[in-house]
Amino acid sequence: EKTLRELADENDVTIGAGVPARSFRQYPDDPTLAQTLKREFNAITTANALKMGPLRPERKVYDFDDADAIVNFGVENDMTVRGHTLLWHKQTPEWFLAWDYTDDQLEAFVRDHIHTVAGRYHDKVDVWDVVNEAVADDGSMRETMWYEAMGEAYLDKAFEWANDVAPNADLYYNDYEIASDNDKADAVYDLLQRLLDRGVPIDGVGIQMHSLPSYQHSREGPEAVGANIRRFKDLGLDVQVTEMDVAYGPDEEFDDRLEHQAQYYRDVLEACLDNGCDTLITWGVHDAGTWLQNRYDVTSDPLLFDENFNPKPAYDAIRDLLESR
Numbered sequence: 620e621k622t623l624r625e626l627a628d629e630n631d632v633t634i635g636a637g638v639p640a641r642s643f644r645q646y647p648d649d650p651t652l653a654q655t656l657k658r659e660f661n662a663i664t665t666a667n668a669l670k671m672g673p674l675r676p677e678r679k680v681y682d683f684d685d686a687d688a689i690v691n692f693g694v695e696n697d698m699t700v701r702g703h704t705l706l707w708h709k710q711t712p713e714w715f716l717a718w719d720y721t722d723d724q725l726e727a728f729v730r731d732h733i734h735t736v737a738g739r740y741h742d743k744v745d746v747w748d749v750v751n752e753a754v755a756d757d758g759s760m761r762e763t764m765w766y767e768a769m770g771e772a773y774l775d776k777a778f779e780w781a782n783d784v785a786p787n788a789d790l791y792y793n794d795y796e797i798a799s800d801n802d803k804a805d806a807v808y809d810l811l812q813r814l815l816d817r818g819v820p821i822d823g824v825g826i827q828m829h830s831l832p833s834y835q836h837s838r839e840g841p842e843a844v845g846a847n848i849r850r851f852k853d854l855g856l857d858v859q860v861t862e863m864d865v866a867y868g869p870d871e872e873f874d875d876r877l878e879h880q881a882q883y884y885r886d887v888l889e890a891c892l893d894n895g896c897d898t899l900i901t902w903g904v905h906d907a908g909t910w911l912q913n914r915y916d917v918t919s920d921p922l923l924f925d926e927n928f929n930p931k932p933a934y935d936a937i938r939d940l941l942e943s944r
């Protein structure tokens with residue numbers, strides 16, 4: 620029987636996983652993670668290691684160890700490498716939050732950050748999430764430190780700075796709850812349209828697809844997801860599903876929950892493939908490594924493999940879909 624990766628390769632589809640540095644560092648103590656990754660996936664994303672917080676323990680000190688480990692693993696195993704993320708308002712370093720900068724200083728700092736990080740990996744990272752989550756839930760521009768200092772032009776600049784040093788990488792805008800017809804998705808659509816009108820070097824949009832009960836628009840039906848992918852495609856952008864996981868509320872512990880989860884993964888992958896999107900990344904490999912562990916409000920088994928790396932119904936569902944195409 621063919622693996623998920625073999626079927627993905629045959630179909631020119633990219634199936635990947637976000638990998639947290641901590642679990643990855645246990646390799647080779649825990650070779651199962653590495654084996655599963657290279658056997659089943661043809662793409663890998665740095666889930667935390669390239670964020671500013673983990674990467675920059677001090678103002679002038681970068682710690683690339685974790686990021687290098689994940690990126691190099693991807694390169695060595697012939698996987699598409701996604702870098703996440705150059706600019707986000709969360710997971711910034713403590714010293715950064717305490718720094719009393721001027722607008723000009725912040726702009727120079729961000730330019731330097733992007734040049735340093737995207738430049739280092741210019742021949743290794745294939746796809747960058749350049750800017751993450753710039754739009755607030757109500758559809759207004761999120762008032763981040765980047766926005767306060769530079770206005771909306773911070774996005775133009777971030778993409779241009781990434782393009783300066785990584786001209787061959789695909790440059791993405793990435794956000795959550797934008798897979799359906801809602802105010803935020805509309806606002807992101809308008810933002811991307813403005814970026815394109817201004818000639819910003821953006822290649823694609825990443826739809827995170829965390830399917831959680833607390834997110835209002837997180838479990839849209841396949842028609843809505845497909846239609847939304849299509850309208851982004853019609854802007855002239857590539858579309859990828861970048862951080863998928865499927866969790867349920869404590870009151871949703873119904874018997875066939877894992878079957879329901881499997882069906883949803885399959886539906887989303889099908890909506891993606893039918894509408895010109897060729898990539899689905901899950902936000903982790905196995906349930907023990909999900910960011911949703913130890914939370915009271917959601918089930919903690921949102922991924923394709925269980926805590927012992929056994930494939931789940933969700934794995935079979937997307938495998939079967941690829942086999943049938």
Ligand code: G3I
Nearest residue numbers: 639641666667703704709710751795827829862902909910
């Ligand atoms: O590594 C430190 C550890 O040294 C420390 O002892 C511990 C104490 O809290 O924290 C550890 O860092 C945590 C880190 O995950 C690694 O596990 C941070 O506290 C925690 O905040 C961080 O959470 C991450 C979250 O982004 C931050 O908002 C999740 O792992 C990560 O999966 C999640 O990913 C985001 C995407 O980047 C963007 N889209 C949404 C997605 C889910 O929130």
